[in-house]
Amino acid sequence: MFLHGSSFLISDCLPARKRPLLTLPCLMTVAERSVREAVMSAFILGLDVGTTSVKAVLLETDSRSVVESHALPTASDISDNNNGINAKEQDPGRIVDALNRCVGQLSRDKLQRVSSIGLSGQMHGVLFWKAKSGCDWLNMEFFTPRDTSQLITWQDGRCSSQFLSSLPKPDSHLSVASGFGCATIFWYTRNKPEFLEDFTVAGTIQDYVTSMLCGLEECVMTPQNAASWGFFNTTSNQWNTNILTEAGFPLHLLPKCVPSGGFAGKTCSNWHGIPAGTPVAVALGDFQCSVYSCMSANTDAVLNISTSAQLTFAMPAGFKPPDSPPPASSIAYFPHFNDSYLAVAASLNGGNVMATFVGMLGAWMKELGAELSDVCLYEKLIHCALNQETSDLRVSPTVLGERHDPLCLGHVTNISTANLSLGHVTRALCRGVLDNITAMMPAERLQQAAVSRIVGSGSALARNEVLRQEVEKAFHQPVVYGQNADSAVGVAMLLCDLR
Ligand SMILES: Nc1ncnc2c1ncn2[C@@H]1O[C@H](COP(=O)(O)OP(=O)(O)O)[C@@H](O)[C@H]1O
Numbered sequence: 452m453f454l455h456g457s458s459f460l461i462s463d464c465l466p467a468r469k470r471p472l473l474t475l476p477c478l479m480t481v482a483e484r485s486v487r488e489a490v491m492s493a494f495i496l497g498l499d500v501g502t503t504s505v506k507a508v509l510l511e512t513d514s515r516s517v518v519e520s521h522a523l524p525t526a527s528d529i530s531d532n533n534n535g536i537n538a539k540e541q542d543p544g545r546i547v548d549a550l551n552r553c554v555g556q557l558s559r560d561k562l563q564r565v566s567s568i569g570l571s572g573q574m575h576g577v578l579f580w581k582a583k584s585g586c587d588w589l590n591m592e593f594f595t596p597r598d599t600s601q602l603i604t605w606q607d608g609r610c611s612s613q614f615l616s617s618l619p620k621p622d623s624h625l626s627v628a629s630g631f632g633c634a635t636i637f638w639y640t641r642n643k644p645e646f647l648e649d650f651t652v653a654g655t656i657q658d659y660v661t662s663m664l665c666g667l668e669e670c671v672m673t674p675q676n677a678a679s680w681g682f683f684n685t686t687s688n689q690w691n692t693n694i695l696t697e698a699g700f701p702l703h704l705l706p707k708c709v710p711s712g713g714f715a716g717k718t719c720s721n722w723h724g725i726p727a728g729t730p731v732a733v734a735l736g737d738f739q740c741s742v743y744s745c746m747s748a749n750t751d752a753v754l755n756i757s758t759s760a761q762l763t764f765a766m767p768a769g770f771k772p773p774d775s776p777p778p779a780s781s782i783a784y785f786p787h788f789n790d791s792y793l794a795v796a797a798s799l800n801g802g803n804v805m806a807t808f809v810g811m812l813g814a815w816m817k818e819l820g821a822e823l824s825d826v827c828l829y830e831k832l833i834h835c836a837l838n839q840e841t842s843d844l845r846v847s848p849t850v851l852g853e854r855h856d857p858l859c860l861g862h863v864t865n866i867s868t869a870n871l872s873l874g875h876v877t878r879a880l881c882r883g884v885l886d887n888i889t890a891m892m893p894a895e896r897l898q899q900a901a902v903s904r905i906v907g908s909g910s911a912l913a914r915n916e917v918l919r920q921e922v923e924k925a926f927h928q929p930v931v932y933g934q935n936a937d938s939a940v941g942v943a944m945l946l947c948d949l950r
């Protein structure tokens with residue numbers, strides 16, 4: 452299997468016939484490879500700070516191929532702080548610890564020849580920190596967070612529909628939802644203003660890591676991540692400062708916007724062998740980077756399923772989004788690269804639905820006096836569902852609601868005595884994830900956009916054959932799986948292409 456202790460190789464997650472072509476070094480003998488590496492220039496380090504796991508890849512610049520990759524779960528969810536507000540927070544200490552361990556697993560000799568670092572990560576969320584004391588650098592080798600808040604993630608549900616409707620109308624084509632940085636800051640301003648007094652800077656988790664690596668006292672952010680916070684106009688690439696000021700928003704917490712592909716600074720210290728002074732790009736969105744890694748034609752649609760799920764296609768060059776968002780639309784237009792846009796059905800319910808089911812079963816078993824690890828549960832559930840090719844059980848798995856319809860939570864229908872096995876339930880759950888996202892982005896929209904192929908990406912898809920089978924049933928178009936389907940690869944490829 453693909454698990455090595457608690458870590459896994461990204462390429463190992465794909466079935467053998469679909470494995471990425473990360474093989475250039477394998478075609479060479481060890482001797483040829485060391486000679487080549489000795490004279491070879493450099494590697495780009497691509498990092499993705501995801502909701503469930505962090506990933507690190509080394510991309511060889513001359514061949515533009517991935518030569519090493521690792522992923523590690525962050526196990527950073529905080530479960531005991533709910534206080535009835537439907538909070539979803541993560542511990543940045545655990546995230547940075549997983550990132551340090553993940554980078555530390557890459558070959559040190561290659562890390563010493565990293566020429567630039569690119570980060571992507573989970574969008575929408577917000578972390579607060581103190582400008583001068585956001586982290587401690589230990590032994591001038593790695594850093595740990597110091598004066599920071601928890602990360603309030605994109606899954607956070609504290610902003611009710613009523614609260615959101617009390618906010619000013621943004622000057623943006625993107626509406627604001629719970630879990631969006633600006634909505635969360637508004638929530639603190641109105642419900643717990645003293646909390647904000649402890650902090651001077653805010654950003655996404657990937658922006659925080661970038662700032663700490665570069666020793667910055669401010670936060671710099673790309674339009675990709677700024678758009679995901681809300682109250683940002685992607686045509687002017689500016690925050691809605693007038694609207695926000697009038698509404699009493701703490702403007703000093705807004706990051707400085709820098710174009711996607713730009714650099715934030717240089718590493719302020721040696722980091723796992725990467726020399727101090729290595730350029731670090733401003734962090735990008737994981738969604739855009741996963742698309743960059745695997746969309747090879749503008750007739751491709753990309754279906755990424757990691758913790759969340761996105762089905763997306765590229766809008767034609769020159770597309771300009773409307774001035775304001777269409778009401779309750781399940782499709783949004785997110786900035787990609789070079790003034791282009793992606794039309795996306797961004798579902799809050801992707802691989803996390805399966806993870807919730809696994810978590811629920813694990814908890815039930817514990818209460819009943821039996822224990823099985825999550826890895827074991829995934830394996831058994833997938834096995835059972837592979838033996839149950841179809842099911843008449845219907846699972847609508849929107850346990851987090853959706854941004855366009857937050858109150859539509861999950862439900863199960865058509866339950867009979869004959870469809871209650873684990874195989875039926877898992878099969879129906881996986882089908883439900885696909886039914887939901889294809890309802891958000893109907894087949895006609897894909898046809899109108901002349902989409903001729905679906906490219907599947909994301910490790911929830913790569914690690915779950917039942918989900919892949921349901922993908923293949925859900926679309927008229929042929930489905931292929933991304934060769935280098937991962938945000939960490941995407942951000943490294945982008946930096947390589949920008950050289
Ligand atoms: N052992 C496993 N077997 C199959 N699927 C898994 C396993 N562990 C996690 N997953 C799936 O992978 C998802 C997380 O994917 P990942 O790429 O790590 O997320 P992210 O990029 O959001 O951090 C989980 O929500 C779950 O559906």
Ligand SMILES: O=C(CO)[C@@H](O)[C@H](O)[C@H](O)[C@H](O)COP(=O)(O)O
Pocket residue numbers: 501502503572573574575605679736737738739757758759760761785797798
């Ligand atoms: O909601 C959107 C875009 O609007 C998501 O696509 C965006 O990628 C967010 O980063 C995800 O929700 C989190 O990403 P992941 O950890 O599930 O990969």
